[in-house]
Protein backbone atom coordinates (compact mmCIF):
# COMPACT_ATOMS: atom_id res chain seq x y z
CA UNK A 712 0.00 0.00 0.00
CA UNK A 713 1.07 3.57 -0.50
CA UNK A 714 0.04 6.95 0.83
CA UNK A 715 -0.97 9.31 -1.97
CA UNK A 716 -0.95 13.09 -2.03
CA UNK A 717 -4.37 14.66 -1.45
CA UNK A 718 -5.25 17.56 -3.76
CA UNK A 719 -6.54 20.71 -2.07
CA UNK A 720 -9.00 23.26 -3.42
CA UNK A 721 -9.01 25.36 -5.45
CA UNK A 722 -7.68 22.87 -8.00
CA UNK A 723 -9.30 22.29 -11.41
CA UNK A 724 -8.66 18.54 -11.06
CA UNK A 725 -11.17 18.43 -8.18
CA UNK A 726 -13.90 19.80 -10.47
CA UNK A 727 -13.75 17.01 -13.06
CA UNK A 728 -16.20 14.15 -13.48
CA UNK A 729 -14.78 10.70 -12.73
CA UNK A 730 -15.37 7.70 -15.02
CA UNK A 731 -16.95 4.39 -13.95
CA UNK A 732 -14.63 1.40 -13.58
CA UNK A 733 -15.28 -1.48 -16.00
CA UNK A 734 -14.74 -4.02 -13.22
CA UNK A 735 -13.07 -4.29 -9.83
CA UNK A 736 -9.76 -5.72 -11.00
CA UNK A 737 -6.34 -5.83 -9.31
CA UNK A 738 -5.61 -2.20 -10.25
CA UNK A 739 -8.87 -0.97 -8.73
CA UNK A 740 -8.27 -3.02 -5.57
CA UNK A 741 -4.78 -1.51 -5.31
CA UNK A 742 -6.29 1.95 -5.68
CA UNK A 743 -8.86 1.16 -2.96
CA UNK A 744 -6.15 -0.06 -0.57
CA UNK A 745 -3.94 2.98 -1.23
CA UNK A 746 -6.91 5.30 -0.73
CA UNK A 747 -7.83 3.67 2.59
CA UNK A 748 -4.26 4.00 3.85
CA UNK A 749 -4.14 7.64 2.68
CA UNK A 750 -7.48 8.34 4.39
CA UNK A 751 -6.36 6.79 7.70
CA UNK A 752 -3.08 8.71 7.62
CA UNK A 753 -4.80 12.06 6.96
CA UNK A 754 -6.86 11.25 9.16
CA UNK A 755 -10.31 11.28 7.58
CA UNK A 756 -13.48 9.17 7.46
CA UNK A 757 -13.97 9.16 3.69
CA UNK A 758 -11.96 9.70 0.52
CA UNK A 759 -12.80 9.79 -3.19
CA UNK A 760 -10.37 8.85 -5.99
CA UNK A 761 -10.38 12.33 -7.63
CA UNK A 762 -8.90 13.68 -4.37
CA UNK A 763 -5.78 11.64 -5.10
CA UNK A 764 -5.84 12.68 -8.77
CA UNK A 765 -7.43 9.51 -10.14
CA UNK A 766 -10.58 10.12 -12.20
CA UNK A 767 -12.28 6.81 -11.38
CA UNK A 768 -15.59 6.33 -9.58
CA UNK A 769 -14.12 4.81 -6.42
CA UNK A 770 -14.63 5.88 -2.80
CA UNK A 771 -13.58 4.51 0.59
CA UNK A 772 -15.10 5.18 4.00
CA UNK A 773 -14.58 4.11 7.58
CA UNK A 774 -16.73 5.76 10.21
CA UNK A 775 -15.86 5.00 13.80
CA UNK A 776 -18.20 7.02 15.99
CA UNK A 777 -20.23 6.05 19.04
CA UNK A 778 -23.45 5.60 17.04
CA UNK A 779 -21.92 4.54 13.71
CA UNK A 780 -19.15 2.01 13.29
CA UNK A 781 -18.82 0.79 9.72
CA UNK A 782 -15.34 -0.66 9.43
CA UNK A 783 -13.63 -0.06 6.08
CA UNK A 784 -16.05 0.29 3.13
CA UNK A 785 -14.83 0.12 -0.47
CA UNK A 786 -17.22 1.27 -3.19
CA UNK A 787 -16.75 1.28 -6.96
CA UNK A 788 -19.34 3.00 -9.18
CA UNK A 789 -21.47 4.04 -6.18
CA UNK A 790 -24.86 5.57 -6.92
CA UNK A 791 -27.73 6.76 -4.77
CA UNK A 792 -30.76 4.66 -5.73
CA UNK A 793 -33.09 5.96 -3.01
CA UNK A 794 -33.16 9.16 -0.95
CA UNK A 795 -35.52 10.28 1.82
CA UNK A 796 -37.65 13.39 1.52
CA UNK A 797 -36.53 14.25 5.02
CA UNK A 798 -33.30 16.26 5.20
CA UNK A 799 -30.53 16.37 7.79
CA UNK A 800 -27.91 19.03 8.47
CA UNK A 801 -24.34 18.12 9.34
CA UNK A 802 -21.26 20.24 9.75
CA UNK A 803 -19.01 18.91 6.97
CA UNK A 804 -15.29 19.13 6.42
CA UNK A 805 -13.11 17.77 3.64
CA UNK A 806 -9.51 16.67 3.34
CA UNK A 807 -9.35 18.78 0.16
CA UNK A 808 -10.50 21.90 2.08
CA UNK A 809 -8.38 21.57 5.22
CA UNK A 810 -9.52 23.37 8.36
CA UNK A 811 -12.80 24.65 6.89
CA UNK A 812 -16.22 23.44 7.99
CA UNK A 813 -19.78 24.35 7.14
CA UNK A 814 -23.32 23.10 7.68
CA UNK A 815 -24.66 21.23 4.64
CA UNK A 816 -28.26 20.04 4.14
CA UNK A 817 -28.74 16.68 2.41
CA UNK A 818 -31.31 13.85 2.40
CA UNK A 819 -31.22 12.21 5.85
CA UNK A 820 -31.37 8.64 4.54
CA UNK A 821 -30.08 7.18 1.29
CA UNK A 822 -29.54 3.76 -0.23
CA UNK A 823 -26.29 3.41 -2.13
CA UNK A 824 -25.68 0.73 -4.78
CA UNK A 825 -22.04 -0.14 -5.51
CA UNK A 826 -19.51 -2.84 -6.32
CA UNK A 827 -17.52 -3.92 -3.27
CA UNK A 828 -13.82 -4.81 -3.15
CA UNK A 829 -14.67 -8.26 -4.59
CA UNK A 830 -16.73 -6.75 -7.42
CA UNK A 831 -20.01 -7.92 -5.84
CA UNK A 832 -22.98 -5.56 -6.22
CA UNK A 833 -24.38 -4.39 -2.89
CA UNK A 834 -27.17 -2.10 -1.70
CA UNK A 835 -26.52 -0.36 1.61
CA UNK A 836 -29.11 1.65 3.54
CA UNK A 837 -27.39 4.62 5.17
CA UNK A 838 -28.49 7.15 7.75
CA UNK A 839 -26.87 9.64 10.09
CA UNK A 840 -23.22 10.46 9.48
CA UNK A 841 -22.84 7.54 7.04
CA UNK A 842 -25.58 8.95 4.78
CA UNK A 843 -23.89 12.36 4.79
CA UNK A 844 -20.46 10.91 4.16
CA UNK A 845 -21.57 8.66 1.26
CA UNK A 846 -23.27 11.63 -0.45
CA UNK A 847 -20.22 13.86 0.17
CA UNK A 848 -17.87 11.28 -1.42
CA UNK A 849 -20.14 10.58 -4.41
CA UNK A 850 -20.28 14.36 -4.98
CA UNK A 851 -16.48 14.31 -5.38
CA UNK A 852 -16.91 11.86 -8.29
CA UNK A 853 -18.97 14.52 -10.06
CA UNK A 854 -16.57 17.36 -9.30
CA UNK A 855 -18.74 18.74 -6.50
CA UNK A 856 -17.26 19.92 -3.19
CA UNK A 857 -19.22 20.54 0.01
CA UNK A 858 -18.69 24.29 -0.47
CA UNK A 859 -20.75 24.02 -3.67
CA UNK A 860 -23.76 23.41 -1.38
CA UNK A 861 -23.34 26.65 0.60
CA UNK A 862 -23.67 30.34 -0.28
CA UNK A 863 -21.29 31.66 -2.90
CA UNK A 864 -20.21 34.33 -0.42
CA UNK A 865 -19.03 31.76 2.12
CA UNK A 866 -17.63 29.46 -0.60
CA UNK A 867 -15.50 32.21 -2.12
CA UNK A 868 -14.23 33.24 1.31
CA UNK A 869 -13.08 29.69 2.06
CA UNK A 870 -11.46 29.23 -1.38
CA UNK A 871 -9.65 32.58 -1.11
CA UNK A 872 -8.25 31.60 2.29
CA UNK A 873 -7.07 28.24 0.96
CA UNK A 874 -5.39 29.93 -2.00
CA UNK A 875 -3.63 32.36 0.35
CA UNK A 876 -2.33 29.50 2.53
CA UNK A 877 -1.02 27.71 -0.57
CA UNK A 878 0.68 30.82 -1.94
CA UNK A 879 2.37 31.44 1.42
CA UNK A 880 3.59 27.84 1.52
CA UNK A 881 4.90 28.11 -2.06
CA UNK A 882 6.67 31.39 -1.27
CA UNK A 883 8.23 29.92 1.89
CA UNK A 884 9.38 26.88 -0.11
CA UNK A 885 10.87 29.14 -2.78
CA UNK A 886 12.74 31.10 -0.11
CA UNK A 887 13.95 27.87 1.44
CA UNK A 888 12.15 28.40 4.73
CA UNK A 889 11.01 25.42 6.73
CA UNK A 890 7.26 24.98 6.61
CA UNK A 891 5.37 26.44 9.52
CA UNK A 892 4.75 24.06 12.39
CA UNK A 893 1.09 23.17 12.50
CA UNK A 894 0.60 23.83 8.80
CA UNK A 895 -0.26 20.17 8.44
CA UNK A 896 -2.47 20.29 11.54
CA UNK A 897 -4.88 17.46 11.94
CA UNK A 898 -8.54 17.90 11.18
CA UNK A 899 -10.48 15.48 13.24
CA UNK A 900 -13.94 15.90 11.75
CA UNK A 901 -13.09 15.90 8.07
CA UNK A 902 -15.32 13.70 6.01
CA UNK A 903 -12.82 13.54 3.21
Ligand code: NI
Nearest residue numbers: 805806902903
Ligand atom coordinates in the same frame (compact mmCIF):
# COMPACT_ATOMS: atom_id res chain seq x y z
NI1 NI B 1 -14.32 15.67 0.77
